[in-house]
Amino acid sequence: xxxxxxxxxxxxxxxxxxxxxxxxxxxxxxxxxxxxxxxxxxxxxxxxxxxxxxxxxxxxxxxxxxxxxxxxxxxxxxxxxxxxxxxxxxxxxxxxxxxxxxxxxxxxxxxxxxxxxxxxxxxxxxxxxxxxxxxxxxxxxxxxxxxxxxxxxxxxxxxxxxxxxxxxxxxxxxxxxxxxxxxxxxxxxxxxxxxxxxxxxxxxxxxxxxx
Ligand SMILES: C[S@@+](CC[C@H](N)C(=O)[O-])C[C@H]1O[C@@H](n2cnc3c(N)ncnc32)[C@H](O)[C@@H]1O
Numbered sequence: 001x002x003x004x005x006x007x008x009x010x011x012x013x014x015x016x017x018x019x020x021x022x023x024x025x026x027x028x029x030x031x032x033x034x035x036x037x038x039x040x041x042x043x044x045x046x047x048x049x050x051x052x053x054x055x056x057x058x059x060x061x062x063x064x065x066x067x068x069x070x071x072x073x074x075x076x077x078x079x080x081x082x083x084x085x086x087x088x089x090x091x092x093x094x095x096x097x098x099x100x101x102x103x104x105x106x107x108x109x110x111x112x113x114x115x116x117x118x119x120x121x122x123x124x125x126x127x128x129x130x131x132x133x134x135x136x137x138x139x140x141x142x143x144x145x146x147x148x149x150x151x152x153x154x155x156x157x158x159x160x161x162x163x164x165x166x167x168x169x170x171x172x173x174x175x176x177x178x179x180x181x182x183x184x185x186x187x188x189x190x191x192x193x194x195x196x197x198x199x200x201x202x203x204x205x206x207x208x209x210x211x
Contacts, residue, residue: 009122010074030150044112052120054081148204
């Protein structure tokens with residue numbers, strides 16, 4: 001019998017893919033626009049951590065000339081990211097890595113922008129993950145890590161749709177989000193050689209780091 005490995009936050013790639021296409025799709029261009037506007041990064045190399053099916057990285061690629069590295073610990077999510085990048089003719093400026101945020105197989109100071117949406121609650125060592133993010137950022141590079149829906153209108157619409165599909169959809173990460181938000185100030189305080197600020201507004205809850 002084939003036993004499929006389950007990955008925290010990425011245990012059902014097929015189901016997640018469908019939800020992204022049918023429900024979450026409108027948020028990615030909005031969030032990508034906010035990231036590009038807030039970080040000013042439109043060129044160089046971007047890492048999308050916990051990319052899932054790659055929707056955020058592809059939206060950023062669509063409004064910039066950034067090369068995107070899609071990273072996820074689920075090989076199936078990475079396979080889906082690759083398929084979409086091929087379909088959207090982004091393969092020439094994409095690469096794909098199966099791996100864990102806690103041990104990035106990337107050289108120091110190689111990224112201009114690191115982004116991540118909806119993945120951080122599932123990471124098992126936030127302190128180490130943030131140190132990895134800062135390590136791979138170039139001097140002057142930005143990171144934008146967090147979660148949200150881009151706007152209140154999108155959030156309300158999506159929460160309503162998701163509640164109709166499955167009332168318990170937030171359960172796997174609700175407690176982790178609370179723990180993460182409590183732990184975050186001390187983690188950011190201890191980050192070497194980087195400035196950071198928390199953004200908690202209608203776009204969602206994000207950390208913006210500048211190295
Ligand atoms: C809720 S999905 C979000 C996907 C995508 N960023 C989006 O917004 O559509 C969370 C993703 O994070 C990935 N993930 C969770 N923990 C991870 C880790 N420690 N390292 C790398 N990827 C991780 C999961 O496999 C999953 O694809």
